[in-house]
Amino acid sequence: MKPIRILLADDHNILRDGLRLLLERQEGFEVVAEASDGREAVRLAQQHCPDVAIIDVAMPGLNGIEATRCIKETCDTTAIIILSMHHDESYILRALRAGARGYLLKDSLKADLLTAVRAVVQGQSHFSAKVSQLLQEDYFRELTDKQKEDSFELLTTREREILQLVAEGKSNKEIANLLHLSLYTVDTHRSRILHKLNLHSVPELILYAVRKGIIH
Amino acid sequence: MQRQPWLALVSGFGGLLLLMAVAEIGGLLVVNRLRVDEAQLHQRFLERSRILETIRSSIYLSGTVTRDFLLAPEGGAHAQLADLNSLRNKTDAALREYGKSLETEESAPFASLKSEIEAYWKVLGGIFAWSTEERDKYRYQFFYSELIPRRTSMLQIADRVGQLNEQTLQRGDQRLAGLVGRFQFGLLAMTCVTLLGGTALAIYASYLIIRLQGEARLRLTESVAARASLQELSAKLLRAQEEERRALSRELHDEAGQSFSAIMLEAENLLDLNHNSGLVPRLESIRNLAERGVTETRNMALLLRPSMLDDFGLVPALNWQAKETAKRTGLRVQVLAPDMQHELPEEHKTCIYRVVQEALNNVARHAQASAVQISLQQHSGELQLSIQDDGTGFDSQRVRGLGLLGMEERARHLGGTFAVDSQAGRGTLLKINLPLVELSKNGSS
Numbered sequence: 001m002k003p004i005r006i007l008l009a010d011d012h013n014i015l016r017d018g019l020r021l022l023l024e025r026q027e028g029f030e031v032v033a034e035a036s037d038g039r040e041a042v043r044l045a046q047q048h049c050p051d052v053a054i055i056d057v058a059m060p061g062l063n064g065i066e067a068t069r070c071i072k073e074t075c076d077t078t079a080i081i082i083l084s085m086h087h088d089e090s091y092i093l094r095a096l097r098a099g100a101r102g103y104l105l106k107d108s109l110k111a112d113l114l115t116a117v118r119a120v121v122q123g124q125s126h127f128s129a130k131v132s133q134l135l136q137e138d139y140f141r142e143l144t145d146k147q148k149e150d151s152f153e154l155l156t157t158r159e160r161e162i163l164q165l166v167a168e169g170k171s172n173k174e175i176a177n178l179l180h181l182s183l184y185t186v187d188t189h190r191s192r193i194l195h196k197l198n199l200h201s202v203p204e205l206i207l208y209a210v211r212k213g214i215i216h
Numbered sequence: 217m218q219r220q221p222w223l224a225l226v227s228g229f230g231g232l233l234l235l236m237a238v239a240e241i242g243g244l245l246v247v248n249r250l251r252v253d254e255a256q257l258h259q260r261f262l263e264r265s266r267i268l269e270t271i272r273s274s275i276y277l278s279g280t281v282t283r284d285f286l287l288a289p290e291g292g293a294h295a296q297l298a299d300l301n302s303l304r305n306k307t308d309a310a311l312r313e314y315g316k317s318l319e320t321e322e323s324a325p326f327a328s329l330k331s332e333i334e335a336y337w338k339v340l341g342g343i344f345a346w347s348t349e350e351r352d353k354y355r356y357q358f359f360y361s362e363l364i365p366r367r368t369s370m371l372q373i374a375d376r377v378g379q380l381n382e383q384t385l386q387r388g389d390q391r392l393a394g395l396v397g398r399f400q401f402g403l404l405a406m407t408c409v410t411l412l413g414g415t416a417l418a419i420y421a422s423y424l425i426i427r428l429q430g431e432a433r434l435r436l437t438e439s440v441a442a443r444a445s446l447q448e449l450s451a452k453l454l455r456a457q458e459e460e461r462r463a464l465s466r467e468l469h470d471e472a473g474q475s476f477s478a479i480m481l482e483a484e485n486l487l488d489l490n491h492n493s494g495l496v497p498r499l500e501s502i503r504n505l506a507e508r509g510v511t512e513t514r515n516m517a518l519l520l521r522p523s524m525l526d527d528f529g530l531v532p533a534l535n536w537q538a539k540e541t542a543k544r545t546g547l548r549v550q551v552l553a554p555d556m557q558h559e560l561p562e563e564h565k566t567c568i569y570r571v572v573q574e575a576l577n578n579v580a581r582h583a584q585a586s587a588v589q590i591s592l593q594q595h596s597g598e599l600q601l602s603i604q605d606d607g608t609g610f611d612s613q614r615v616r617g618l619g620l621l622g623m624e625e626r627a628r629h630l631g632g633t634f635a636v637d638s639q640a641g642r643g644t645l646l647k648i649n650l651p652l653v654e655l656s657k658n659g660s661s
Contacts (some may be wrong), residue, residue: 012474018481025488058470063527085473085514089539090524092531106477108509110484138539 004121009041009067010056010083019054019113026114038062045071049076052117053213055100057084057091065091065098072099074137079120083109087131089138090206096203101169102126123169125206125215132216139211152212156198160214162189167209168204220232221424221494230418232410239406246399250392257388260317264381267314272374274307275333279367284566286355297344304337314377322380329373336366451629458521458566465520468489468513476509522569529556532564534572545580553592560599564650567626568592568601574619575646577601583607583644599632599650609638 006023008031010016016034023029032048035041038059048125053071057064068080081102082095092103102116112128118128123170127135143150155163159181165175176186199205209215278300285296312332318326339362346354401447483503487496517523518536525533531553538549539659560568572590579585585607593600623646632650 010474011470012478015474015481018478021485022481022488024487030645056456058523065527084467085510085517086523088536090528090536094528106473107480107507107514108483109477141542187375188634207233 004052004117005032005048006117007031007033007035007041007050007053007055007078008036009038009044009059009064011036011055011059016058016116019109019212022110022113029114029117035115038064038067041067041068042074045078046074049086050077051121052079052081052133054081054113054117057082057086057095065094065100068095068096068098068100077171079123081113081116081120081126085127087134089135092127092131092135092210093164093203093207096125096206097201098164103131104128105132125167125169126211127210127216129216132210132213135207136149136213151197155193159189159193159196162186163193164214166190166193166205167206167215223354225417225421225424226418228413232413232417235406235410235413239403239410243403246395250395250399251389253395254392257385259391261381261385261388264314264317265378266544267310268374268378270310271307271314272371274310275336275370275374276302277305278307278336278340279363280341282363283359285344286351286359293344300340307333319384322377324386325373326378329370329377332370332373334367336370339363339366347384353440380650382402447629450625454626454629455563456568459552461521462526465517465523466519467521468517473510473517475515476506476513480506480510493591493654502558525565525569529559530568531556533565533569534592536605537569537573537576540592541576541580547576547580547585548587549576550587550589550593552589554594556594560652563630564599564652566628567650568599568648571601571623571626571648572603578617578619579603579605579607579644583609585643594652599652601646601648601650603646604643606643609640609642610645611638611640 006029008016008023009017010019013036016212017035020034023161025033030191032050033044033046036059039052040061041055041181042062043123046098053068054176055064055071060068060069064082068082071078076173079102079105080098080100082091082093082100083104084095085106086197088103101120101123102125104112104116108128111152112126116126119201152160161179162175163177170178172183172186172190175181176183179186181189192203197205197208199208206215219475279528281296281299281303285293285300288296315326315330343351343358395419408651482504483499483506487503490496490499518540522533524536531551534551538551541547542549559565575590576588579588585605585606588603588605590602591600591602624634627648627650630650632648635647636644638644639646
């Protein structure tokens with residue numbers, strides 16, 4: 001099997017070394033490039049077009065989120081995992097909007113990193129367990145605070161099914177094949193889901209799915 | 217003089233008033249005395265003229281009576297004698313009265329007048345003893361060579377006395393005129409002194425007032441400048457504090473936090489390599505400590521200054537702050553804020569963020585509220601922030617804590633306004649408006 005080619009970008013050398021050590025000990029993982037700031041990461045990603053880029057959110061020059069956006073523009077096949085100290089929604093949503101599919105907290109790297117790399121390579125999203133947990137807690141508290149009905153209750157079983165598949169990173173075509181539906185029907189369902197949940201984009205939908213505990 | 221201008225002013229004005237009062241009272245007294253003196257003088261003159269007139273007319277009459285006696289037929293002498301005696305008594309009385317108040321230069325003519333009259337009476341007394349023949353014989357001779365000359369001489373003396381009386385009147389008038397002149401001069405002098413003193417005093421007082429005004433203006437300028445520099449200083453302090461917090465937060469996050477992460481990762485790697493050795497518990501302990509280190513430095517960094525504020529802007533930072541407060545205190549915190557069209561200037565972002573932070577702290581600590589609503593709007597070049605809670609409220613007219621003062625100060629630095637609307641039992645509404653003139657300029661460029 002071809003190894004998974006990985007780009008590492010972190011301005012902290014020791015941390016980067018640790019990460020490389022951790023990854024290279026695994027069968028089928030290969031670190032093809034290392035960058036110590038955002039611009040270098042973008043340049044190296046263009047050069048190597050890796051399968052996965054693991055990018056620290058806080059880097060000098062160009063921050064991780066902007067770097068993610070640039071990498072996705074030039075090399076769409078690269079799946080991106082953001083490393084961050086923050087578990088705040090604003091960071092996660094922006095990372096997702098920029099095109100990242102994994103979001104890992106630095107205080108639980110070991111447990112999540114390998115799983116995350118494998119998940120994003122398959123086109124799925126992955127978040128640190130702690131992130132998922134915190135986001136779900138927030139979601140429940142908000143529901144209780146505002147004493148609103150859970151909008152998830154508005155969705156039909158088919159819509160919930162499709163929501164999960166979209167959040168997992170499946171394309172419309174894949175979903176249509178899986179559920180034996182027409183492409184048009186899947187598209188209609190997607191729009192209705194976004195409308196019912198008052199969401200505006202796939203990243204928001206992914207975040208919602210995490211908050212709801214539909215995906216992890 | 218320099219040190220106690222009030223003393224100079226009081227004594228100056230007092231002296232001036234006293235001078236004027238003295239001049240006025242003195243003037244009134246002098247005028248009154250002049251009037252009385254003049255009346256007395258004229259009274260006396262008239263009185264004496266009347267007495268002299270009496271003497272003159274008596275002497276005339278005595279001549280007439282004597283002639284009547286000389287020409288009268290036999291035996292009619294008694295009536296004339298009685299007339300003559302009465303005239304003599306009248307004259308004597310008049311002489312006595314006139315003699316009571318004699319001027320020095322009058323005494324000699326008056327004495328000769330008196331002796332002339334005495335002699336005249338004696339001569340007249342003599343003729344009543346005459347026999348009829350003697351009377352017929354000497355009648356004309358006596359009349360023309362004795363009576364007429366004596367009478368004429370007496371009348372001349374009386375005229376002289378009258379002239380002297382007139383002179384006395386004139387002298388008196390002259391004396392009075394002199395008095396009036398002196399009084400006028402005195403009055404003029406007094407007026408001049410008063411005018412000069414008043415002018416000097418007015419100049420001095422004006423000088424004092426102008427100097428005081430200048431000093432007051434100077435003080436005002438100084439205090440305005442001092443207040444401005446104080447405000448500038450406090451703005452600088454706030455900026456420096458914020459800068460410090462930002463730097464510390466970054467340092468904690470980027471350096472300390474990353475180092476803890478690296479330690480954690482190293483420990484993980486060692487754990488992988490040594491999963492059967494006795495080092496495992498120590499390595500696990502290291503990993504756990506490092507993990508706690510990551511969490512704590514992150515929390516500290518966020519507490520100092522949330523990185524979202526610099527990374528994504530004000531609204532995400534407010535949302536984060538609201539969520540944290542809700543988590544920490546159980547308050548329901550709602551943020552109503554559309555995404556800003558332009559990213560706000562640094563100072564505005566910081567101001568709003570810090571004000572909201574302080575307000576949420578206050579609500580959590582004092583208000584016993586259950587919900588807070590934060591609303592941020594951009595309206596025609598103005599940023600409007602309102603923070604409303606449903607707590608116990610307070611008397612905003614009287615209570616002004618340091619926190620509220622700090623918020624007001626922050627708003628004022630940016631040319632904004634700050635208002636608290638609160639009453640016991642009715643919650644609290646904080647309102648802050650910040651002008652965004654700079655922003656629209658930056659936005660269009």
